Amino acid sequence: GQQLNQSPQSMFIQEGEDVSMNCTSSSIFNTWLWYKQDPGEGPVLLIALYKAGELTSNGRLTAQFGITRKDSFLNISASIPSDVGIYFCAGPDSGTYKYIFGTGTRLKVLA
Amino acid sequence: KAGVTQTPRYLIKTRGQQVTLSCSPISGHRSVSWYQQTPGQGLQFLFEYFSETQRNKGNFPGRFSGRQFSNSRSEMNVSTLELGDSALYLCASSLEGTGADTQYFGPGTRLTVL
Numbered sequence: 229g230q231q232l233n234q235s236p237q238s239m240f241i242q243e244g245e246d247v248s249m250n251c252t253s254s255s256i257f258n259t260w261l262w263y264k265q266d267p268g269e270g271p272v273l274l275i276a277l278y279k280a281g282e283l284t285s286n287g288r289l290t291a292q293f294g295i296t297r298k299d300s301f302l303n304i305s306a307s308i309p310s311d312v313g314i315y316f317c318a319g320p321d322s323g324t325y326k327y328i329f330g331t332g333t334r335l336k337v338l339a
Numbered sequence: 340k341a342g343v344t345q346t347p348r349y350l351i352k353t354r355g356q357q358v359t360l361s362c363s364p365i366s367g368h369r370s371v372s373w374y375q376q377t378p379g380q381g382l383q384f385l386f387e388y389f390s391e392t393q394r395n396k397g398n399f400p401g402r403f404s405g406r407q408f409s410n411s412r413s414e415m416n417v418s419t420l421e422l423g424d425s426a427l428y429l430c431a432s433s434l435e436g437t438g439a440d441t442q443y444f445g446p447g448t449r450l451t452v453l
Binding site: 259261263268269270271272273276316318320326327328329331332 | 343345372374381382384387395397427429431437440441442443444445446447449
């Protein structure tokens with residue numbers, strides 16, 4: 229079945245730094261979703277991408293749908309302490325009404 | 340527009356008991372999916388409902404079941420609870436549950452089995 233690999237698994241960064249993470253799939257996805265999850269809460273949708281090559285921003289966050297349709301990238305600029313959390317990528321498993329989630333990237337910001 | 344709501348937020352049960360969790364999707368959303376999240380296994384898909392029908396099911400034992408009502412609200416039930424069922428149970432809704440949809444999550448129900 230389809231799998232999503234996220235990297236890095238975790239990262240420590242200094243406040244003010246830019247962050248990059250990515251997600252790769254073993255097969256083509258038609259939609260890429262990026263979520264952030266705070267401890268004990270449900271994931272919150274950050275950005276949705278629907279077209280290969282699409283670049284979409286949400287404040288300091290920018291995500292891109294890879295042109296091969298097998299990868300996606302999320303960048304956070306000028307990180308702040310509230311960016312701490314786990315970032316997940318997700319995409320729909322073709323034809324099964326099921327979303328596949330990546331393993332997550334845990335972000336920790338050092339003030 | 341109200342988001343996805345889940346009740347209760349926290350639950351403590353003992354082994355062997357059963358539990359029912361509830362999820363109300365965003366108004367107009369007809370697809371509801373359930374996930375189990377544990378530190379070691381990440382987000383694992385349980386099942387998805389659309390128009391009161393289960394369309395897809397993950398790899399969980401039959402102790403895990405669900406249903407959806409005509410107003411799209413959904414419940415999941417876990418019978419004969421085991422210690423390993425302790426987890427955050429998340430519900431997510433989307434319009435039709437297709438690849439073009441976007442899923443929105445509720446805050447989750449934290450289940451602790453003692």
